[in-house]
Amino acid sequence: MISPYDILGVPEQASDADIKQAYLQRVKDNPPDRDPARFRQIQEAFEAIKDQDSRLRHALFAMPHIEFDALLAQAFGQQGASEPMAADDFLKLLSTLSIEKSLAQLTKTPS
Amino acid sequence: MNDIIIGIDLGTTNSEVAIVENGKVTVIADNGHKILPSFVGLDDNGEILVGASARNQYLIYPERTVKSIKRLMGQDTRVTMAGQAYTPQEISAIILKRLKAIAEAYVGRSIAKAVITVPAYFSDAQRQATREAGEIAGLEVVRMINEPTAAALVYGAGQLDAKRMLVYDLGGGTFDVSVVNVQSGVVEVLASHGDNHLGGDDFDQLIVERILAHIRQQFGIEVEPHGKAMARIVRAAEQAKLVLSDEPYATIEEEYLLERQGTPLHLTLELARSEYEDLIADHINATLDATHIALKGAKLIASDIDEIILVGGSTRTPCIRERLFEEFGFEPHGEVDPDLCVAMGAAMQAAMINGEDIGTVLVDVTPYTFGTCAVGYLDGMPYPYQYIPIVHKNSVLPVRKSEAFETFTDNQREVNVRIFQGEDPDALNNVEIGEFLVEGLLDVPAGNIITLTLDLDLNGILHVSAREKASGKEKAITINNAISRFDSGELSSAKQRIDGLFGDSAEQAGRTADSSAVAAARQVIKKAEALFETVSAEDKEDMVDLIETISTCLESDDEAGLKEPVERLNDIIYYLES
Numbered sequence: 001m002i003s004p005y006d007i008l009g010v011p012e013q014a015s016d017a018d019i020k021q022a023y024l025q026r027v028k029d030n031p032p033d034r035d036p037a038r039f040r041q042i043q044e045a046f047e048a049i050k051d052q053d054s055r056l057r058h059a060l061f062a063m064p065h066i067e068f069d070a071l072l073a074q075a076f077g078q079q080g081a082s083e084p085m086a087a088d089d090f091l092k093l094l095s096t097l098s099i100e101k102s103l104a105q106l107t108k109t110p111s
Numbered sequence: 112m113n114d115i116i117i118g119i120d121l122g123t124t125n126s127e128v129a130i131v132e133n134g135k136v137t138v139i140a141d142n143g144h145k146i147l148p149s150f151v152g153l154d155d156n157g158e159i160l161v162g163a164s165a166r167n168q169y170l171i172y173p174e175r176t177v178k179s180i181k182r183l184m185g186q187d188t189r190v191t192m193a194g195q196a197y198t199p200q201e202i203s204a205i206i207l208k209r210l211k212a213i214a215e216a217y218v219g220r221s222i223a224k225a226v227i228t229v230p231a232y233f234s235d236a237q238r239q240a241t242r243e244a245g246e247i248a249g250l251e252v253v254r255m256i257n258e259p260t261a262a263a264l265v266y267g268a269g270q271l272d273a274k275r276m277l278v279y280d281l282g283g284g285t286f287d288v289s290v291v292n293v294q295s296g297v298v299e300v301l302a303s304h305g306d307n308h309l310g311g312d313d314f315d316q317l318i319v320e321r322i323l324a325h326i327r328q329q330f331g332i333e334v335e336p337h338g339k340a341m342a343r344i345v346r347a348a349e350q351a352k353l354v355l356s357d358e359p360y361a362t363i364e365e366e367y368l369l370e371r372q373g374t375p376l377h378l379t380l381e382l383a384r385s386e387y388e389d390l391i392a393d394h395i396n397a398t399l400d401a402t403h404i405a406l407k408g409a410k411l412i413a414s415d416i417d418e419i420i421l422v423g424g425s426t427r428t429p430c431i432r433e434r435l436f437e438e439f440g441f442e443p444h445g446e447v448d449p450d451l452c453v454a455m456g457a458a459m460q461a462a463m464i465n466g467e468d469i470g471t472v473l474v475d476v477t478p479y480t481f482g483t484c485a486v487g488y489l490d491g492m493p494y495p496y497q498y499i500p501i502v503h504k505n506s507v508l509p510v511r512k513s514e515a516f517e518t519f520t521d522n523q524r525e526v527n528v529r530i531f532q533g534e535d536p537d538a539l540n541n542v543e544i545g546e547f548l549v550e551g552l553l554d555v556p557a558g559n560i561i562t563l564t565l566d567l568d569l570n571g572i573l574h575v576s577a578r579e580k581a582s583g584k585e586k587a588i589t590i591n592n593a594i595s596r597f598d599s600g601e602l603s604s605a606k607q608r609i610d611g612l613f614g615d616s617a618e619q620a621g622r623t624a625d626s627s628a629v630a631a632a633r634q635v636i637k638k639a640e641a642l643f644e645t646v647s648a649e650d651k652e653d654m655v656d657l658i659e660t661i662s663t664c665l666e667s668d669d670e671a672g673l674k675e676p677v678e679r680l681n682d683i684i685y686y687l688e689s
Contacts, residue, residue, distance in 0.1 A: 024297045025298070027299075027472055027474060036509045036568075040509055040511070055677050
C-alpha cells in the first residue's frame with residue numbers, strides 16, 4: 001500500500017497549496033472519465049492529507065503498514081538470533097518509524 | 112477514427128445539440144435555429160412534430176401536443192398525445208431522435224453516442240429515466256453530466272488564473288446552483304444544491320393563476336375545463352413573462368378567449384413588473400437559500416466568490432440579477448448565451464471522453480447524501496429506522512463507501528436492506544430509492560457482520576452491494592434496476608413504437624425512397640405490433656426480438672439481413688391470424 005504522499009508525489013512537509021497543486025496536476029493527467037479507479041485513488045489520497053486536520057488524522061489513525069517481519073529479519077538476520085544487531089543500530093532502525101503511527105497501530109487493533 | 116459523440120442539453124423548454132470539431136465547439140443549427148423547443152406533437156396526418164412546429168400547434172391542438180416533459184421524468188406516469196398514452200421517456204426520446212437527426216445531417220454520418228446533461232439535483236430515478244430515453248432514441252448515453260458543471264466547463268476552459276465561480280442555473284423546470292473552483296486546467300465542483308421542480312414554468316404558472324383569478328372575478332367563469340382557452344392563457348402568461356424581462360409593464364390581451372351565452376369574452380389585463388416580482392418572490396428566495404446551502408457545503412462565504420455565471424433562460428428575469436448583485440456585490444457574467452452553454456459543455460465533455468485533449472478536466476460531486484436505516488436511536492429513544500448516511504453530499508464522483516452492520520437477533524437468516532436519499536436522522540423522512548433482501552445468512556447468534564457498500568458512479572447512479580463477512584455471500588443491485596419501470600423488453604418495444612412514428616413520417620414526406628424490402632419490413636412490424644394486445648407473453652417476446660433484429664437491419668441499411676427475420680415474423684403473424 002502506497003502512502004497518499006507518494007500517490008501525489010509530495011514530501012510530508014508540503015504545504016496545503018503544494019498538495020492541492022500536485023493533486024490538480026494528477027487529476028489533469030488522470031481524468032475521472034478515463035480511469036475511474038485511478039482517479040479515486042488520487043482523490044482519496046488528496047482527501048487524506050489536504051489540510052492540517054486531515055494530515056494529523058492520517059498520521060494518527062492510518063495504518064502505518066510497517067513490515068514487522070522484515071524489521072525482525074533485519075534486526076536478527078545478519079548473524080542469526082544468537083547475535084542480534086548492535087543496540088545503537090537497532091534504535092536507529094526504530095527511529096525511521098513514526099512513533100505515533102506505531103502507537104496508533106498498537107492501541108487500535110483491527111478486528 | 113473514433114465514433115462521434117454529441118453533446119445534448121435536453122431541457123424543459125428548449126433543447127440543443129453541440130459537437131466539437133477541430134477543437135472548436137459548435138451548437139448545431141437546424142434551419143438556422145440553434146434552439147429546438149422541447150415540444151412534441153402529432154399533426155393532422157398523425158405525423159410527428161418536434162420543436163417550433165409542435166409549439167405552434169400547441170395553441171390550436173393542446174390535446175395532441177406535449178410540452179415540458181422533463182418535469183415528469185422519473186415518475187411512473189403517462190401523458191396523452193392524440194389519444195395515445197406515452198411514458199415521459201418516450202416523449203423525451205422523440206426530442207432526442209430529432210436532435211440526433213439534426214447532428215447527423217450536419218456531420219453526414221450516423222451517430223450513436225451522446226453525452227446528455229441533467230440537472231445536478233436530478234435524482235437517481237430521473238437520471239435513469241434520461242438514460243432510458245436515450246436508449247429508446249437509439250443513443251448510447253456514454254455519460255450524463257450535470258448542467259451547471261457543463262456550463263462551468265465552458266467558462267473554465269482556458270482560464271489561467273485560479274477562480275471560484277458560482278453557477279446559478281435556473282431553467283424552465285429545474286434550479287441548480289454549484290460552487291466551482293477553476294485552477295490549473297481542472298474544473299472542480301466543490302458543492303451543489305438545487306430544486307428539481309423549480310423553474311420558469313412555475314413563474315408562468317403563477318401568472319396563469321393571476322389571469323384565472325382575474326377572469327373569475329370579472330366574468331365569473333372557470334377556464335380550466337376549456338383546453339384551448341387554457342393553452343392560450345399559458346402561452347400569454349409566458350409571453351408576458353418575457354416582456355417583463357425588458358419592460359416595466361406587460362399587457363395580456365386575448366380576444367374571443369371564451370363564449371358566455373353566445374357572447375364572446377375578451378381578456379385584457381395589465382401586469383406590472385413589480386407585481387410579477389411579488390408573485391415569484393418566494394421562488395427567488397428559495398433559490399438564494401439554496402445558493403447559501405451550496406456555499407456552506409463548499410465551506411466558503413459570498414466574498415470568496417470571484418465570478419457568477421448565469422445559465423438557463425429564466426435568469427433573464429431582472430430581479431434575479433439584482434438579488435445576486437445585492438448578495439455578492441458584483442454583476443453576474445453572461446458572455447456565453449445562457450441557453451447554449453450547457454450543450455457546449457456537454458460537447459466538450461464528449462470530446463474529452465473520446466480522447467481529445469480539451470485542456471480542461473472536470474471533477475464533479477453528488478448533491479445528495481445516500482444511506483440506509485438500522486435499529487438505533489432517534490432523539491435519545493430506541494428507534495428501528497435510524498438513518499445511517501454512508502455517501503455524504505458533495506462527495507467527489509466516483510465514490511465508494513462501505514459500512515459494517517450486525518444482525519439484530521439470534522439465528523437471523525435474512526436482512527432487508529433499504530436505501531435512502533436525504534439527510535434527515537429519521538430514515539422514513541428521506542426518500543427511499545430502493546430495497547433488497549439478503550437471504551440465506553448463516554445460522555448464527557446476533558452480531559453476524561454484513562458489509563454494505565454504496566458505489567456512486569460518474570453518472571450519479573448508485574450501485575449497492577451487501578456482503579456477509581463470515582461466508583463471503585454477496586448480493587448486489589444497481590438502484591436504477593431496482594426501481595426502473597422499464598425492463599429491457601419494454602425498452603425495446605418502446606423503441607419500436609417511437610421508431611415507427613418516425614418511420615411513418617419519413618415515408619409520407621417522401622424523404623426516403625424505401626426499397627420494397629424495407630417497405631415490407633416496416634409493414635410487417637406494424638402488423639406485428641397491432642397484434643401485441645391479443646398474443647401470449649411468449650409469442651410477444653419472440654415478436655419483440657424479431658422486430659429488434661429487423662430494426663437493427665433497417666438502421667444499418669442491411670437489406671440482406673432483413674430477409675430471414677421478416678420471414679420468421681410473417682410466419683408468426685400468419686400462425687396467429689389463422
